[in-house]
Amino acid sequence: MSLQKENAASARLLHITDTHLSVSGTHFPWDDHGKVTIEALNWDGPTREELYDKALGRIAEHLTDHGQKLGAVVFSGDALSRGPSGGDQVLLEALLRHLRPFGIEPPRIVAVPGNHDIQRGTTPSTEARYDGFIKTWRNAGCVTPWLDGVDKKGEADLHKHVLIGEGGLWAIVALNSCNWSQTSALTDDLRARWDTIPGLLSAEPELQKKFKQELDKLRYYDMARVSEHQFEVLRLLCRQLNDAVGSTGQLRILVMHHHLRAPDHTEEVKQFSDVTNLERLRTFIAQQNIAVVMHGHKHVARKHFDHIEVRTGKPLHRVLMLSGGSTSPQSHLQAMNLVSVSGLPWVPHVKTTSVPLPRDGLDHDFEEDDANGRLWPYAEMSSGAPVVVQGHDYNQVYERAKLAAAAMRSDPAPLIVHLDLANSEQIRQLPDSYPRTTEHFNAGNGTVDESAEWLSQLVDWWQTSTSQMRSRVPYRHGERLKRFAQNINQLEQAKKELEANGRTTRALALLIDPAIDFVAKVGGRKTEFASFVLVQFRLRSDDRDSHLDCIAYYRAQEISKWWPVNVAELRHIQLSVAGKKWKCGRITTIAAEARFEKAPPSDVAVPIIDRWVDQAPHKLFIVAHAMLAGGAANDQQKTVATEWLRCLKQLAETAKEEDGARTGVTIEGPSRVAEYLKSVGNKDSSTGNHAKCLEELVRVGKWVLTAGDNERGDAVLSLQAALQTAIEQGSALLKSLP
Incomplete structure (x- = not known):
């Protein structure tokens, strides 16, 4: 990808460091010629200085070919080799000779001293130790850091120590970490x-x-440290930048010689291997919103992120570390870096191009490395901004999503949950911490976990395309997906789109039907409709397989009870669309408003005994038969009666919760049992009393579902009383007949 021409929304910088040059020239042994002697052939090779000069020439060729300019040259120290001075002047002259045509004059060069640029043995905070550095860089007009013992305390000269880019969209702040070096x-x-x-x-x-x-x-x-006085000057400089920029965003870059953290795994055993007051420096970087740190010293070229915690519980500050290589045989392929910043001011992105020391006769392909270059965060932490939870572990993702939703109770916000499971199996289990009660999932002894069966039955019911409960729940997901507008199978349509067009964005299905869902009933009350609004499928390929990803959108989503059921349902839908052609991939849920309810699940909207109307109608007749007979007569009747009683107890528990009353109702199941009892029994008998009890439970349940705010309290109290009577009735069923 070619770079675009320089403009106010981008910047192109050249980062160089640790050149270690000398006036006399330094032999550069990058080939092994010591094993045999060949007469009359010159195996001496070029010097380090010659190679560096050629590398700058290649950069000039590249900039010419692409019509590009440079915004700045950033030099992060150690121009000198061990011993003699003068290498810094060699470097500066080479930079200006090659890069002047591309916008580089001394004021566009930022230079900081390295530990080898300090006069060895001189006292810290004196002019003597910076004598050579000042003569070469500062006197030429380059941007240099505030120097202890040279510059006045508290004097923050913005133009002397900071290079500000075009339009103020970027700024490079120079820092000296070598006052106590050598x-x-x-x-x-x-x-x-x-x-x-x-x-x-x-x-x-x-x-x-x-x-x-x-x-x-x-x-x-050789101690690396930032002095107290320099810290204060740097703070004042950043305040001046704030005043100069105003509300416009600015990318801030800090250049220093030493590292914040080692750029590779090489162990260096020495005194003062790191900056001594490192934590204060890191805190300064975070507080002043510095996004990029350029440094040298380690002779290792690397681009990586560091994350700085200033205060516990606050968002981490993310800073890109650009560690520069050197002109050495070990790192000659990454001797310097072209750094391209785009997307200024609000979405900055960094790309780097490694520049090697050139081999005569060979061209170098200036290819940008785009890895890990995004400087703006993936999820802003401002109030109401979407929160992203992602991971591979089902339990971990669920726990984190619950915490995110709970934190939003006072400030609802969108929640995006991304689950990247490793296989195409169905989700057959609930998360370990899913709210469970003995009445809900366990047998009477409390030892048998029936949650897997419960989840499977619930997913199957929500995915049925026909139901006898359509008048109460006209928005079942399976019906909307497979019989939309009575005749459109949207899942089959999505599958055909994927088969025909591969990575299409048209493979989606709607679960909202405006013709039904947006129409008001008699009296002006609108129908209830699903929170599950839309599902989209997309194909993604790796080296071996094609994966079918699933993205689902919810207008609102309760995370504690509903999210695991939703995800299990989405995996069920994925498997249906994928068939044997593709593997099931990632599942992403997007909730416009995430909610968190403490109430235990009331069978997630539709109680088990109501779903029996569709899934197990025979169980309703078994319950009715036990009531007619005065109790359960065999093991099968006991089992069904236990399920009946357990569901009623769970509904009663839910009805006690502030958020659970509207879902703690049962209608279809009790209604069918009551109808059966009335058809075969005497209304004045115990059978008739059973029917009346169930009819009252149905009546109150319908009232709770339709009650306005002024009736809500009375309706909930009546519901609790009706459930208690039904529980007493259900308990009597477990008394075996003689």
């Missing part, structure tokens, strides 16, 4: 005697030389 560890009295120690230890010149080398290692320390 510093003597000796006190004045020890310094005068230090050089005499090797002679005291041995009279042999060779041993004296070794002793001196080892003692020199102890003589200096």
